[in-house]
Amino acid sequence: MGSLNEIAVAAGINISSALGFLLAFAILRIQPINDRVYFPKWYLKGTRSSPRHIGAGFSKFVNADFSTYLRFLNWMPAALQMPEPELIEHAGLDAAVYVRIYLLGLKIFVPIALLAFIVLVPVNWSSGTLEHEKDLNYDEIDKLSISNLGKGSKRFWIHIGMAYVFTFWTFYVLFHEYKVITTMRLRFLANQSRRPDQFTVLVRNVPPDPDETVSEHVEHFFAVNHRDHYLSHQIVYNANALAGLVEKKKGLKNWLVYYENQHAHNPAKKPTMKTGLWGLWGRKVDAIEYYKAEIEELCKQEDVERQKVMSDPNAIMPAAFVSFKSQWGAAVCAQTQQTSNPTVWLTEWAPEPRDVYWPNLAIPFVELSVRRLIISVALFFLTFFFMIPIAFVQSLANLDEIERLLPFLKPIIERNSLKSVIQGFLPGIALKIFLILLPMFLMTMSKMEGHISISGLDRRTASTYFMFLFVNVFLGSVITGTAFQQLDTFIHQPANKIPETVGESIPMKATFFITYVMVDGWAGIAAEVLRLKPLVMFHIKNTFLVRTEQDRQQAMDPGSLDFGTTEPRIQLYFLLGLVYAVVTPILLPFIIVFFSLAYLVFRHQIINVYNQQYESGALFWPDVQTRLIAALIVSQILLLGLLSTQEAEKSTVALLPLPVLTIWFHYVCKGRFEPAYVKFPLQEAMVKDTLQRANDPTMSLREYLKDAYVHPVFQKDDMYELVAMDEEEKNPTVATKRQSRMNTPAESKFNSSVGTSEGEFSRMHPA
Amino acid sequence: MGSLNEIAVAAGINISSALGFLLAFAILRIQPINDRVYFPKWYLKGTRSSPRHIGAGFSKFVNADFSTYLRFLNWMPAALQMPEPELIEHAGLDAAVYVRIYLLGLKIFVPIALLAFIVLVPVNWSSGTLEHEKDLNYDEIDKLSISNLGKGSKRFWIHIGMAYVFTFWTFYVLFHEYKVITTMRLRFLANQSRRPDQFTVLVRNVPPDPDETVSEHVEHFFAVNHRDHYLSHQIVYNANALAGLVEKKKGLKNWLVYYENQHAHNPAKKPTMKTGLWGLWGRKVDAIEYYKAEIEELCKQEDVERQKVMSDPNAIMPAAFVSFKSQWGAAVCAQTQQTSNPTVWLTEWAPEPRDVYWPNLAIPFVELSVRRLIISVALFFLTFFFMIPIAFVQSLANLDEIERLLPFLKPIIERNSLKSVIQGFLPGIALKIFLILLPMFLMTMSKMEGHISISGLDRRTASTYFMFLFVNVFLGSVITGTAFQQLDTFIHQPANKIPETVGESIPMKATFFITYVMVDGWAGIAAEVLRLKPLVMFHIKNTFLVRTEQDRQQAMDPGSLDFGTTEPRIQLYFLLGLVYAVVTPILLPFIIVFFSLAYLVFRHQIINVYNQQYESGALFWPDVQTRLIAALIVSQILLLGLLSTQEAEKSTVALLPLPVLTIWFHYVCKGRFEPAYVKFPLQEAMVKDTLQRANDPTMSLREYLKDAYVHPVFQKDDMYELVAMDEEEKNPTVATKRQSRMNTPAESKFNSSVGTSEGEFSRMHPA
Secondary structure, three states, X not given: OOOHHHHHHHHHHHHHHHHHHHHHXXXXXXXXXXXXXXXXXXXXXXXXXXXXXXXXXXXXXXXXXXXXXXXXXXXXXXXXXXXXXXXXXXXXXXXXXXXXXXXXXXXXXXXXXXXXHHHHHHHHHHHOHHHHOXXXXXXXXXXXXXXXXXXXXXXXXXHHHHHHHHHHHHHHHHHHHHHHHHHHHHHHHHHOOOOHHHOEEEEEOOOOOOOOOHHHHXXXXXXXXXXXXXXXXXXXXXXXXXXXXXXXXXXXXXXXHHHHHHHHHOOOOOOEEEOOHHHXXXXXXXXXXXXXXXXXXXXXXXXXXXXXXXXXXXXXXXXXXXXXXXXHHHHHHHHOOOOOOOOOOEEEEOOOHHHEOHHHOOOOHHHHHHHHHHHHHHHHHHHHHOHHHHHHHHHHOOHHHHHHHOHHHHHHHHOHHHHHHHHHHHHHHHHXXXXXXXXXXXXXXXXXXXXXXXXXXXXXXXXXXXXXXHHHHHXXXXXXXXXXXXXXXXXOOOXXXXXXXXXXXXXXXXXXXXXHHHHHHHHHHXXXXXXXXXXXXXXXHHHHHOOOHHHXXXXXXXXXXXXXXXXXXXXXXXXXXXHHHHHOHHHHHHHHHHHHHHHHHHHHHHHHOOOOOOOOOOOOHHHHHHHHHHHHHHHHHHHHHHHHOOOOHHHHHHHOHHHHHHHHHHHHHHHHHOHHHHOOOHHHHHHHHHHHHHHOOOOXXXXXXXXXOOOHHHOOHHHHOOOOOOOOOOOOHHHHHHHHHHOOOOOOHHHHHOOOHHXXXXXXXXX | OOOHHHHHHHHHHHHHHHHHHHHHHHHHOOOHHHHHHHOHHHHHHOOOOOOOOOOOHHHHOOXXXXXXXXXXXXXXXXXXXXXXXXXXXXXXXXXHHHHHHHHHHHHHHXXXXXXXXXXXXXXXXXXXXXXXXXXXXXXXXXXXXXXXXXXXXXXXXXXXXXXXXXXXXXXXXXXXXXXXXXXXXXXXXXXXXXXXXXXXXXXXXXXXXXXXXXXXXXXXXXXXXXXXXEEXXXXXEOOHHHHHHHHHHHHHHHHHHXXXXXXXXXXXXXXXEEOOHHHOOOOEEEHHXXXXXXXXXXXXXXXXXXXXXXXXXXXXXXXXXXXXXXXXXXHHHHHOOOOOOOOOOEEEEOOOHHHEOHHHOOOOHHHHHHHHHHHHHHHHHHHHHOHHHHHHHHHHOOHHHHHHHOHHHHHHHHOHHHHHHXXXXXXXXXXXXXXXXXXXXXXXXXXXXXXXXXXXXXXXXXXXXXXXXXHHHHHHHHHHXXXXXXXXXXXXXXXXXXXXXXXXXXXXXXXXXXXXXXXXXXXXXXXXXXXXXXXXXXXXXXXXXXXXXXXXHHHHOOOOOOHHHHHHHHHHHHHHHHHHHHHOXXXXXXXXXXXXXXXXXXXXXXXXXXXXXXXXXXXXHHHHHHHHHHHHHHHHHHHHHHHHOOOOHHHHHHHOHHHHHHHHHHHHXXXXXXXXXXXXXXXXXXXXXXXXXXXXXXXXXXXXXXXXXXXXXXXXXXXXXXXOOOOOOOOOHHHHHHHHHHOOOOOOHHHHHOOOHHHHHHHHOOO
């Protein structure tokens, strides 16, 4: 229960912080020294190798061209400028579809908000029940909400009608969006040039054979059962130990180069170091000699380990990447069952080579199910017992309660400004700190569950994280806040009065969630574009730590869209929007502002910053849709619960068909679109096979696929060969190399015509 | 709350009625006149064409060999005699697996009952809480149940431990059984000789094409996308009107033959008839002439209709049966997605030709989902609002209540014998009458839902029927009975107190369910073997209506195992057994008797009586398993609810892992075995292809498959050609013909060695 005044203060704080972040960003981004923080994507693509505004001396670091400061908000239209097909080519389908989630929010909520303000707000406002009951403690904002109607009002029918209208509108938008994205996915897959994963199937749980090695067994099995289509296969080695050695050697080589550079700059002084922990104590030795010896030692170990892995039958995992002569053959193998025992010879589409999560490839069937059980139970406890600390913080939001319980604090709290600050900031921030730590745990748990691709890990993390947010942020905020007030009655209520109890508290929590949207949404998104942490880290690293070109590459650290963390948070906004659309429509504009701002910012980020780790072809969309449907059902059930406490029981029966219809809609969409994300149609495969055979009849597919699915540590070492850094960006081949490794198209329309985001500037401002 | 005395009376009644039925069966079955009622399977197989005990004159109808009367119980060991592989060959896998469900009941409950009687019954009995509370109204039977422990007793830990032991034992048996049946299914499929459905895929939702007919479109699509495997296809016509005409003509021809027979017997008198309703009024005409004219007329209509169907493009459904050159090709096509739009070109394994439910083949995708929605809602209402009449009948079971409400009935009810009769019989019978009418509705609803095979319809009906039985028979009996006593408190309880409320009433309802098991189970199964209705119907028809050989075939009416009705009822016994295993173990012996008797009876029936309509290869087992798991979870939740009302809340937490483990076990089994019922492994297909090619290289598959999937009305008319009946079984070709149509193997080991069930007799009694 906040007043309009409190909201205004909170809005003021958050808007100014958001504007502050945006302003800082607008200024920082045009400084040449920050160029690698705000435009790393272009460096990685190889289209930019040094800042554009570069001058001599001082202006090498600071932008002295003051005319650019006048156009400091230009990044906003620039972010919208790039057409979607180019965006897909530039950033990948995953990223392009990801920003469409924000757009989807606008598509759903802008019409709903308009309708709600035209119909529901006047109805609520004119009811005036709250005004008549003088003993009630209410706020101006409650007069705009459903609470103003009073028990048993006939006007609830209007809200029920609106619930139907909103639901059907959401259906329409969701169906349309699913259709568009499915089409985009299919077109994307069809337009892709030849990729190894199109011809390759991952086989797991190869059964042991007493007479044959895994490799022979795989070859014989597929040569028999896919006689006309089998081409070759690649065995999977358990190279986790070897990967550790390689990683260690990389670090040592880096140090070596650093000391060699030091020595080159200052040939008089031999660089020395201490061998103890972090070079702080221990014997002093010649650094260059020391590292050379260490590396040599490690090389030997590595060779031994490599030999061991290659020769030891126990190091061969019962899994393989099997390649086929045609996409048709691969599509058939991936979709069918191979033997009568469905726990062996499990086939599925191979993930992209860079998307494979190698350590999980060898988990046997039974162990997988045990792991799933354990992780599910662990997730349950994590989700439900993490609530206790949040409950405490949440209770702070209710200042009136604190005053009642701790009256001596009253004079401090009653100071108007302080009260607003506490109420506007504290709950949101406390939640944020909890939530920042969480995704790491969830990702670790997903890894333990045994998913075999990084994209799969991300998707799994997203769904567990959403469960967590739903229970702890949404339900936790709604129930705990009220629980403080009605603790006595609440404990003795049965568990499934929850829809009613939650529904009843929903209108009271509107102010809290408006604040939450502003803190987490507005200010959070503005902070996202500023990239404060990468900015600081880059400069720290650049100043103190960057020793080699590779270090600088790493210091640049564009990061990637963290689907597992960000998507569930968007879903929370969808949930809030859908729940409050009928109850307290005043919340909707805040969410719309969030979606618009986020759309702008993330579009900018994927164009200029993020570098995707993998490309799954929007494989996450069915999950997004499922969570949206879940949010819709939750909103309907809570509205039902709310109305059934308002002595409108009979009219609430009219709401019962809504969840049924929604579940039905879910299955319709699932049946209609989901196969496009799970299976690969044979017709498409046949068309692509025919085209590719016609275009490139002499192509040796076997040669092409030979090393595609070799474990990274066995791939050619020169990828990790280091390039000594003398001066910034002398060696453009680094970018080119990385480019080929990242598998982004070499020449896109966009690259050739526009080139860089500076190019956008000039296109928009021809003068 | 019944007393041991009441149970004894009910048991006496039911045992005597069961024994009476069995005795009647034992006598009736050896009468030659009933031979076609009790051994129709052998007639249909063609191994028997007339009763064995046939004599001359009177003994043509009545068995005069009194020695056979002394061995009247011999059918019981005889039913167990046939080994399972022969049973599969004789009656099909569906039937053989079906009787294994009863065996599964024994496997689960015999060890559980032993353990319960060794451990739980002494613990319950020795607690003696009920004896100390003199004001409580309790029965001897309650002293054996968990109610005797008293609130907060430490002995609940023993029950909790037993709940774990029982659950794990059930897991073990279920897993083992699923494994065995999956192996049986795979071996059955592998051993089958060539069948059309092995090479054929049903394609639905063929998209319309402006330039091509459906047939051309199908051919082109598969010739392109399954280039190396496509063989031929068969278009599906909408021949429902034509099928009606054919059916009508069949009836008229039957009458014609009947009158011709009459005329032949008595050439002097021309048979006449009236043309009005049922031949009761109207103009008198020469019957033979009349029917000849009618048939001729109908033949013309039929030809016109046939021409219309064949030429009218609108009569061609957008569906087709597509056949492949190899099983591998068919297996691939059935398991894969064909185009990027997953709502067209839907492929699945074709059902057996005789299993196809033709009217549903043409339903488009969107209509299917709408139908599913409507039927789901209808099922919900049917399930939940059908309870009202049952509630009324159930309340009768509680005589004490009736006496209290209607005191003037007291003298009548108090007569001990009547009281026991009412309490022993009424509730069970009333339920039965309700339940007999229900499966028809459910089957109609399944048909409206759009399933395309008769086996699928049966499976769907079974699951809806089980839902119904669970809600109305199980929950309805438990709650309504108590509701009468606690109506006031009950209405104001929240909905999810249900586990507690139900759990609390469970022990009180033990007597009722024991009675139910005896009435529905014992007497019902004994009545099943007597086949009273088919017996009466056969003799009525044989005396008054049988005019032709075909009529006699139809009058024989072996029926088939009605999976949709009988399986859910078995599941109810599983549910009762699992629920009461811990609570009132005294119920278990009654259930064990039921399972033993039912196993005997149904094994006898599938050997001698039933003629399966289709063979799905035990496709129903995953459903059976799922419902068993559901019953297990329900039993665990109710035990939880019960214990939480016994002031043993803390120890009940120890039960919480059980449902989690059970759900996990379900997914393990599903992952491990279910694919064998959904997919067809490519390895098996490849092996069979290779074998068949080696065995029969010259076979023309195209010829073989040509007419396999033609709509029955287009198939060669001679199948419906009638054979005039002069004397019983002059014409053995009838059986032979039907045999080939029924697709049962022509010569089985069993047939050649033993021949008939009389053969069993002689084998068992060589003297």
